[in-house]
Amino acid sequence: MVTSPELDRSVILRDSAAAFRHLARICFKTGPPTYTGVELEWTVHDVADPARPVDPARLRAALGRHSPVTLDPASPAEPLRHGGTVTLEPGGQLEVSTPPRTSTGALIQATEADIAQVNGLLAAVGLTLGRSGIDPHRRPRPVVETPRYRAMRRVFDERGPAGRTMMYSTAGLQVCLDVGEPDQVGARWAAAHAIGPPMLAAFASASRHAGQRTGWASARMAAWLAIDPARTRPVWTPGTAAENPTATWTRYVFGAPLLCLRRPGQDWTPPPGVTFGDWLDGALPRPPTTDDLDYHVSTLFPPVRPRGYLELRYLDAQPDRGWRIPLAVLSALFHDGGTVCAAYSISEPVAHRWSTAARRGLSDPALAAAAAALFDLALDALPRLGLPAGTHDEIHEGVRRRLAAIRRAER
Incomplete structure (x- = not known):
């Protein structure tokens, strides 16, 4: 990702304008x-x-x-x-994050090697x-406990069981x-x-949880x-393509309630309903700092999260x-301005159908048609990624198989 000089993380934020400038930079x-x-x-899982x-x-x-x-x-x-780092989610889910690469082929090669080491x-x-987006065998249970995770659980429990499912499964x-x-x-955003x-519909893999069918193609989402x-x-929502992404994101950040409030000790539970905007307006005893703002951003989980780069979180x-x-499909779709614009044009009519995608997957005709058109576009752009021949051929064939399955279902 694009890098920048280290920023001072401890600056006190006196007003929303200062917070806006910080979010724009980071x-x-x-x-x-x-x-x-x-x-x-x-x-x-146990073998x-x-x-x-x-x-x-x-x-x-x-x-x-x-x-x-x-x-x-x-x-x-x-x-x-x-170079990959290993982290663990609250339910013991293992994550590998490899350093970004300028070549998709090099990224695949390095990531495969790190996964082999972990295996x-x-x-x-x-x-x-595991092999799917949600634990198909076990009910949610904590494995890793930290003050952050405990605070998250307390806040999410106020709204029902979905928070524990997300955290642990x-x-x-x-x-x-x-x-x-x-x-x-604007176009890439x-x-x-x-x-x-x-x-999401095309790559949904989370239909079974805790030994039962869920009725969702992606129970994770x-x-x-x-x-x-x-x-x-x-x-972002359809119809706002011309809106300034930084302004949209800033409103989102300011309007979200605090999930954790870091303090000495093990209890980081925040005051109920206090948003970051409220904190800026003096709702808590001390003003927030840039570090507090960065931490608050880390507790927001939209399908696309800007972190200096665009983190696509919906798969x-x-x-x-x-x-x-x-x-490879996403790398191809974002290869250049032409593919980005074409991908947007294909997807804009179904861009609001998040819940439908999670529920029905490719059984929804409009989502299936859009996914097929995106696969066609990606296949055309795939050679421009410069993948090693064997990797290119395997991925090309994998996309074609998925595309053929969609076409068969349409008939």
Whole structure:
């Protein structure tokens, strides 16, 4: 992703204008669209009995010096051999984030190597990675506890069980793309959102949870959408393509209630209903700092989140090496201005159908048609990614198989 000099994270924010300027600097870092990144999450299971709970001690034994400090405070948290970092979600879901690359092919190669290393570490203690976007075997249960996670659980519990399902049972695939040059930001921002519903539908893998069919193609996204619209609804909506993304995002950030309020001790539960905008207006004893604002942003989970780059958060985890296909499709769709505009035009009519995509997947005719058109567009652009021949051929064939399945269903 585009980088910038380190910012002072401890500046006191005296007013909303200062907060707006900070968000513009850290969330929309413009420059040539060069880098692509990927973050992969999986549920973790016992090889012999995938419904058996996995405890923290077993995960520590597997990950060793790569354990995140949330699992082992004394861990050096060493990167994997190709630079990937390992983190754990509250339910013990394992995430690998490899450094962004200028080449999609290089990113795939490095990520595959890091995943192979993780698989080896897990296999040594009889564990394996899951294959879907939600745990198909176990009910939600905490594995990693921190003050942040406890505060999240308390807040989410006020709205129902979806928060615990999200925290302890879901696994996603996140693709990270540069924001682009200043004159490209609006188009890339709108397209990243618009293609979300058809891409969610096309790669939904989360229909079973805790031993039962859920009635959703993506029960993972269903959980996210049910948590709290103020922090999980899309930031962009159809009809607002010309709106300034920074202004839209700032309103979203200011309007979201605090999820955690960091303080000494183990209780980070915030005062009920206090938004970051309220904090700026003096609702709490001390004014917020830029670091507080950055932390608040980390507790917002829209389908597309600006973090200096665009983090596309709407894909379910994929089985085995299946993650390469949506990564390559999105890389191809965002290869240049022409593909971005074409992808937006295809998707704009269904850009609002998030819940339908999560519920019905590709059984919805409009979403299936949009997904097929996006796959066609991606296939045309795929050669421009410069993938190694073998990787290109495997991904090309994988996209064609998915496209053929859509066409058969349409008949």
